[in-house]
Amino acid sequence: MAKQQAFRYNTGATRVPWAAVGENYNAEDLYEVVKFLMQGEGEEYEAALAAVKKEIDKLDEVSYPPSNLSLGPKVREAEAMVNEYLGTDSAVFLANCTAGFVNAYKYANLGPGDEVIVPAITFIATMAYPLEVGAKLVFADLDPKTLNMDPKDVERKITDKTKVIVPVHLGGYPVDMDPIMELAKKHNILVLEDAAHAFGASYKGRKIGTIGHFTGFSLHEVKNCTSFGEGGILTTTIPEFKDYMIPSRFFGVDFSRKIPNWLYDVGAIPGKYGPFVAGNSSTTEIQAVGLIQQMKRYDKILEERTNTAKYISEKLSVCDAIIPQRIGEDDDVVPSFHLYLLQIDPAKAGGSIQTLKRKLEEKSVTNIPHFGPLYHFDILKTFGYDAEAIAKTCPVCEDVFNNRFTHLPVYGLSMEQIDYMIGAILDSIAEMQRGE
């Protein structure tokens, strides 16, 4: 087909193209993708699949392959949609959220001796790079209301070595960003927001992604929005770094400049304190297609999450031993409701969250204790962190984690499942109160 002129390596309108890839994908491959994405069984399913196969086969005759499989027009289209949605102009689509964090940490020229303040409860991805390069992790205690980092404790833990503060919007509930940004400004510290859960959330009328110096969003399959299972978005508010967001995704390769006798130049990326070497966190065009489709219905996804969370909070409000998920109005925030954060008052509930979690499990309600105090992990011990000593500096976190907090699913559930879950929680607390 004529359109195959769009060579993957754009070496000009040559008679001999550089088709530097393996066999192009064909109808058989597309059929396998359809079969994978839309699984099923039974006669009806098999018949529908056979009909699809017949039609897909015809495409072999009449179609031509895409011009790019990696970092092409679909990636740019997905980024444009994300920028429009977030109100940003810097979004890059990367292999995952963690890769975005790495680029932001590299911008900070993070290394041994530097300190990074992270919340006591998060996922290991927040802090893997600082650990890797030998920076020191400092754990901020939590605000018991939101379970996010407490800006007052962040302030207490800032030293002249603090280079980065990493607010994590746990469950999609925005961190109180104003005091964090003020501290950052006062002490010349970089703010990297871990917004893995917070795509679409806002803080005081500003979308998350437009506040901190960098913000990373996850598109992993368990998050609010995905690009076929893996992916991430990084945004920046640093004007002079915007032009380096794309080169820092791929080795600093710069096609706008060439060294003699070659196609391009490779540049070091200017960080805050000096140049750094960019790695590779590229995404594929297929992932971009996945993201574009999710973006088209993201408003609906968020609406369902929001409605479900509000419904659960309302129904649980009959029980004064339960502290329901905050809905956001009191704090002038709009959460993205990635998780439903449930807290109890153990004195009123007649027991701790561990009892409630066990009872919910017995009643067949999912219990995935995924987010906990990271300083208890073996990897931190291995690198010289003293969990006991750190725990003493995070008393709210210890109490919340051991006695008060769990999280519930809030998406993709039927009304019947939601009502069952609410009933199971209320019944379990009533049992605990009766000493059962």
Ligand SMILES: *Cc1c(COP(=O)(O)O)cnc(C)c1O
């Ligand atoms: C999922 C997650 C990440 C990492 O996201 P990836 O896209 O898998 O790299 C980071 N932080 C938190 C809090 C997460 O839950």
